[in-house]
Amino acid sequence: MFEFKITAECPVTGARAGELFTPHGVIETPLFMPVGTQASVKAMSPHELEELGAQIILGNTYHLYLRPGADIVEAAGGLHSFMNWPRGILTDSGGFQVFSLRQLRKITDDGVEFRSHINGSAHFMTPELSIGVQERLGSDVAMCFDECVKLPATEETSRVAMERTLKWALRCKKFHTREDQALFGIVQGALYSDQRIECASRLMEMDFPGYAIGGLSVGEPKEEMYRILDAVAPVLPRGRPRYLMGVGMPDNLVESVARGVDMFDCVLPTRNGRNGSLLTWRGRINIKNAAYERDFGPIDEQCGCYACRNFTRAYLRHLYKCGEILSARLCSLHNLYFLTNLMKKARSEIIKGSFPDFYKNFVSSWLTEDI
């Protein structure tokens, strides 16, 4: 179980195509994982997710622990059964909430004392509690409870968080018992490549079935992120999946695949979709813009998603302006399909041996500015 098989490797770049075997099916990498924080990928039904090609989605330990509570999910037969999702689930540990809810918490070596963002109630999250919750949720992949620092961080701040992340990783590993659930370690170290390399090596001594790179794409320039990936990816074991947490812009994905990353997740396709920002092969468009009022073409000519096959930009703009729920659904669907397909395309190019051309073409045609 959780064997990671490399199907093909790009001879020029660091890109690889692989297969990760889980209790809920084989996951083909590289891939993008939609985020379903509260046991729901916002605006999407499980059926639609399957149809657009999602192989594994995220759930969140912190959010599900607070509501409805791990006991209820467990009583429902686990998260797969509770939300009726038959394929893979990866649960984030709550480590990101250490960062995103930093106004509501206090960190010590033991764990994180925090106040619920829902009702202010006090809680104490520890590596053991996070793993216990994740085991009860029954995800296919659990994540170590880590400390994700805000950037920019001083070398000292970063080191303290990194050391804590390592200590917590060991505690997670020791506490974790479910054999039908993989536990991934998370590399921290802010933008210090020496810390990143050290963190990776020390995690590898603990021997995790997969390694994540956390604490990136939180506001730093993308060149900085690529610099860290260039430093870390070569250190990580070839035969284990690599997961870049929280990354979701198409150019970030392709650049990271070229650097040897296998898995990604991001709220961007769903959140930005709800907010009218849509992905195309040339860049992003903002469907709110008056320019699309009479644009009767699809979001993207080359996209095969349900929204692109059936609706126009003018109609989608209209739905957005009206605040219709269908707007959120179609836009989320399109963005998720786009990223899922982008990774599927990258995978097939790696297998065919033509990834370098695909990479070059994508990067040159992708416009960072909105089109």
Next chain:
RNA sequence: UCCUCGGUGGCGCAAUCGGCAGCGCGGGUGGCUGUUAACCACUAGGUUCGAGGUUCGAGUCCUCGCCGAGGAG
């Protein structure tokens, strides 16, 4: 015919004693990267119904007119 209330940005409404005309929605634009986010930010937009008057100064007070709502007959 008389009485009462009202008329302020596209729409709905604020504005203390007469003292810098604001807010919400709508419009335009930008942002969002392991979700506290169907969210947030910025921006444009005014002959305060009209004509006079009082005053240093009027959306605000006075006179007349126009328009709307309600009431009396």
